[in-house]
Amino acid sequence: MDCSVRYTRGVGPGRAALLERLGIVSRGDLLLHLPRRYLDRRRITEISALEVGTEATVRGVVAVSGERRTRGGRKLFHAVIEDGTGRLTLTFFNAGYLARRLSKGVRLLASGRVEAWSGLSMAHPGIDFLDESETSELEGGAVIPVYPLCSGLSQGVMRRLVAGVLDDLRGSVPEVLPPSVLAGGGFGSRWDLFDAVHRPSSPGEAESARRLLALEELLVFQSMLSEIRAAAVLEASTPIAVPDGGMERFFSALPFSMTRSQCAVVEEILSDMGSATAMRRLVQGEVGCGKTVVAAAACWACACAGRQSVVLAPTEVLAAQHEKTLSRLFHGLPIRTALLTGGTPARARRAILEEVASGETDVLVGTHALLEPGARPPLLSLLVVDEQHKFGVEQREALLRGFTPRPHMLVISATPIPRTLAMTLYGDLDLSRIEEMPPGRGVIRTRVVGPEGRARVFRFMLERLALGERAFVVYPLRDTAEGSDLRDAVSGWEALRRGPAGRYGVGLVHGAMGASEKLAASEDFAEGRTSVLVGTTVVEVGLDVPSATVMIVAHADRFGLSQLHQLRGRIGRGGGDAWCFLMSDGGASAEARERLAELERTGDGLEIARKDLELRGPGDLAGTRQHGLPLFRVADLCTDSDLVESARALAADPANAVTEREIRWRFGESGAPGV
Structure with missing residues (x-):
């Protein structure tokens, strides 16, 4: 199966190049290129x-x-x-x-x-x-x-190529699933599964074979996660021993009381970090549930033990927000934070690095550049990663390479993910959930509004601005050159600042702006120099403005439900009520309007995530389409979620050990076949 597809009958260099566009470089890849229908x-x-x-x-x-x-x-x-x-x-x-x-x-x-x-x-x-x-x-x-194709390939050609490989490999396809599992589905071998999915006698037989191939794929993935977890047990790390009364000093300095759920998660983290084995833990929770203070508690524990922490953010704007929040939480405590990003001036950068090297700085906040050898704190014991990076298993492993001893890793996620998906995407991490929201959060009222209600919504926004409150206006695009006739963020900003909202100050922030421009616009809004912030989903993360009570999302049907849920989490943080208006296009389908209505019905992030998973698939929900998390070739985490538990159970039995070559082929860095 590891033989190049170029040596298959009917495949020359030109056709091999076309197949490679479909991700097919070996005969095994060809067998895993399953029909999309029959x-x-x-x-x-x-x-x-x-x-x-x-x-x-x-x-x-x-x-x-x-x-x-x-x-x-x-x-x-x-x-x-x-x-x-x-x-x-x-x-x-x-x-x-x-x-x-x-x-x-x-x-x-x-x-x-x-x-x-x-x-x-x-x-x-x-x-x-x-x-x-x-x-x-x-x-x-x-x-x-009927196969997925690219230009230059026909269904007839694809069927002949698959049939040829099936005939050539009869009796020589290495097994992965145990014989009892295959027999339970009515099959005798892995070859039988491939034959049934490509040359079925009925659609039912094809689906039975596909389900077993999906189980096989999940078994290989779970086996990889088991190897990572087994290796992690052997990774030496510096135990964090907090002196008596150390944590109580942090808790009593806070201007609020932590929730029971936050305290329970902190206990789990401290227990992990007290071990000589490196912690690998994911903390999940709704937007605004208080994940940052939990991370702050972990950083304080390291500082009490004379060790250093790094907080890694995906953008300079979010890094600046994190540093500001941590400084506020540490007010009055003997702990020093510093912010280091690509925009830090050279002289300031040298000074910060000197303080880090000398141990004067306890918590270093910044972007991915902090992992460069010259910026690494010598006493590093904790790496906090904001999950907006959407790092996959391999990317998380890469973060830790080169550190001896290994730092403890704490991953923070505001994306609610159903348990089966979390078990797959974050199976290398222990999971903690912050289940309750802190008191004092206002009610966020969500309304889906059609074109006829647009003027009414913007009048309402002006009323709230007149009371000293602030508003977000979000667009899916930066400008119309991005390939759509939708009203874009730039033209929306121009229209607002020329209209009645202009007297309150209207800022603009989008992903194509320079880091310093984004930071300046965000700070203007946070500090009240502007009362309206127009932008793309860059406002989805990082901005914590208690007086923001209104959010208007244009063309809301173009966003995913979980994304919209996170966006509205930016408002209502000051204790008062807040309003989120989801503006639906006039041409939006009934299905799109019904999807948005789900956000009117519930504020439960997990429930919304489950609905999003059904509608959009796990790739879009978790960001895998863009960020390198596993895109399974066979398994569908929506329809095959019940197979995840089965795969974990199989992987736990040493008798079902999967070869390293199979793991590398399926999920290795190169993606090259090795079966």
Whole structure:
């Protein structure tokens, strides 16, 4: 299976390059490139038997096609297909390449909702083009796989390549799952699973095989996490021994009382750090639940023991916010903090590093540059990582390399994640949850508002500004050059500062601004020089402004639910009530509006995360699409979440040990096959 796909029959250099675009570089990768769906004759309905209002798949031949303009000037393409029992009209707006392919005589399958419009019709149906061989296979009752492709590859080519590799590897595919698990699903070997998922006798058989391949993939991943955890037990770290009364001094200096849940999490952290084995712990909790003070308690414990801490933030703005918050929490205590970012002037940087090297600085706050050898504190014992980095397992491992002894690691996350997903994405860490919110948080009222209510919402904002309160206005884009006709943050800022809100001061912050510009805009807002902050989701993290009571999110249907939930966590921090307005586009679908209504119904972050997981998938929820967390090739953490526990149980049994080569192939840094 580790043989390059270039040595497969029918694959030359050109085709190998096309396959590589799909992530296929070995024969094993080809077998793991699973069909996205199947064509099944038993699910095909004759046109004469179609019922209006139902979903159906029909097979037919294009009899006539053409294009016309509607009264509104839009291009409407239509194709009439026949199957010998009747006719069905397929309609498309902006058909693009389909208009060129849907010519007379073309064989196809069309899937969609049946409507009664000038006879039977389907609007924007899914289309599968059939060649003669596929037509005959369907006639013979075969179930035909449909693969994800890229330009230059056809379904026929992909099916032939997969079939060739399956035939070549019969009897020589290394096993991963125990025989009893395979037999329980009705299969004898791993090869049987691949054969059933690519050449099934029925869609049900294909799904059974896919589920076992998903279990296999999760088993390999859990085995990797088990190895990491086993190695972590052997990692020597400096035990943190806090003198008697040390923690009580910190707690009594706080201007508030910590919640029972916060205290319980601090106890877990102190217990971990008191060991000679390096701590690896994740602290999760809602926005505003008090995770920073928990991290501060850990940093104070290190300082009491004569050791140093690093707090790692994803951006300079958030680093500055963390340093300011920590300084406030440590007020009156003998502990020194310092901020070091890329924007720190050279002279100040040298002075800070000298104080760090001498041990005068106890807590160093900054961005990823703090991990460079010249910036590492010599007495480092605690590394606090803000999870907005969205680091994966491998990235967390890389953070700790080069430190001897290993520092304790505390990962802080404001993203509520369902337990099964957390077990997978953070399986190398022990998990603590802050379950309760501190007293004094106001009620955040959330409302979904259509275009007709826009003026009313902005009038309400002006009323709150007149009372001395502040407001966020959030847009999904920085400017329209990013590829959309949506109103953008820059034009929204310009409109607000020219209007009635302008007299209160309107700031702008977005990801493309320089760090110093973002920091200046954020500080202006935090200190009251501006009362409105317009921006993109950069305001999702870092800004703690107690007087901010209004948030308006434009084009809210373009955001994920968890992202919106975190955004609204930026308001209502001063004890009074707050209002979050989710502005829905006029063209938003009923499904999109219903999705937003979930935020009106509940403020439970975990419940919202579960809904987001169903709608958007784990990749978007946890940031894996952009940040290197595992993207499973087979397992779907929405539909296969029940398999996570099974995989953990299998991985705990030494008899089910997975080879290092299998782990490297699936989840190694290079991604290269090694099975």
